[in-house]
Amino acid sequence: MFAALLLCLVGIAVAQRPQPCTTPPQWEGRVFDINEQQKFSLEGKLSYDAVYHRERIVDEIDEGSTADYYDVLSLFDSRVEFVYNFKARNCTRREIQRPWRDFGIRPTDRSYGEAYIGSSVFPSTGVLVTIWAGNFTLPSNDTIDYVSTWTYTGCLPVSRTTYSDKFGSSHLSFYDITVGISDPNVFIPRRECVSAEEWENRYALFDVPHKKIH
Numbered sequence: 001m002f003a004a005l006l007l008c009l010v011g012i013a014v015a016q017r018p019q020p021c022t023t024p025p026q027w028e029g030r031v032f033d034i035n036e037q038q039k040f041s042l043e044g045k046l047s048y049d050a051v052y053h054r055e056r057i058v059d060e061i062d063e064g065s066t067a068d069y070y071d072v073l074s075l076f077d078s079r080v081e082f083v084y085n086f087k088a089r090n091c092t093r094r095e096i097q098r099p100w101r102d103f104g105i106r107p108t109d110r111s112y113g114e115a116y117i118g119s120s121v122f123p124s125t126g127v128l129v130t131i132w133a134g135n136f137t138l139p140s141n142d143t144i145d146y147v148s149t150w151t152y153t154g155c156l157p158v159s160r161t162t163y164s165d166k167f168g169s170s171h172l173s174f175y176d177i178t179v180g181i182s183d184p185n186v187f188i189p190r191r192e193c194v195s196a197e198e199w200e201n202r203y204a205l206f207d208v209p210h211k212k213i214h
């Protein structure tokens with residue numbers, strides 16, 4: 001009897017400890033990122049590939065604004081980034097200094113449970129999310145704390161709030177996520193960003209994962 005009760009309690013305890021879900025490795029979506037302290041905000045479309053550590057963010061252009069808008073392709077395994085400025089119509093190639101950021105739940109993250117964004121009172125008024133917190137340390141030794149949410153069903157990223165003494169707090173939200181990469185050429189640099197010779201060889205140079213790009 002006691003053993004049965006104990007097993008039952010253990011069963012409940014195990015069932016109640018949320019398990020980290022696995023985010024699809026490739027997806028696309030709209031992102032909105034803001035950091036007041038850094039005077040930084042970004043609204044654009046993100047294509048994300050955790051298999052080969054690459055991402056592309058194309059800013060959403062606000063017609064009539066005098067701000068600069070960019071199309072940024074970041075190839076983290078090659079540590080190179082192509083930054084195209086829509087207004088100046090020029091492209092800068094630069095070395096990536098920051099580490100790859102993974103939008104999946106890390107094994108060291110702590111669960112903050114589950115909750116509905118919106119409400120569960122009526123059908124379609126809320127989305128059930130799983131909430132996890134953790135931290136990572138940059139090469140500069142600054143520690144960044146974060147709390148992130150993913151949809152309970154499908155494990156798709158919903159938001160990430162980060163905080164550090166040095167950079168302040170940022171809030172990143174994801175919308176309208178689709179799984180997979182719709183345009184297979186999205187991780188090829190724009191024509192403006194490469195030489196004629198590189199453009200000729202663009203699939204061999206840029207599409208093959210882990211190729212060294214200089």
Ligand SMILES: *[C@@H]1O[C@H](CO)[C@@H](O)[C@H](O)[C@H]1NC(C)=O
Nearest residue numbers: 085087088089090091092093
């Ligand atoms: C692109 O154009 C802007 C504005 O004219 C200029 O400040 C910048 O240096 C240019 N960058 C490159 C890589 O030519």
Ligand SMILES: *[C@@H]1O[C@H](CO)[C@@H](O)[C@H](O)[C@H]1NC(C)=O
Nearest residue numbers: 108109110134135136143145
């Ligand atoms: C970072 O996360 C680890 C693992 O969850 C935790 O043990 C540690 O206390 C955290 N460090 C800071 C500075 O919050």
Ligand SMILES: *[C@@H]1O[C@H](CO)[C@@H](O)[C@H](O)[C@H]1NC(C)=O
Nearest residue numbers: 136137138139140141142143
């Ligand atoms: C970061 O901390 C490690 C260990 O404490 C140290 O060896 C390294 O030099 C530090 N790096 C920077 C950029 O301060």
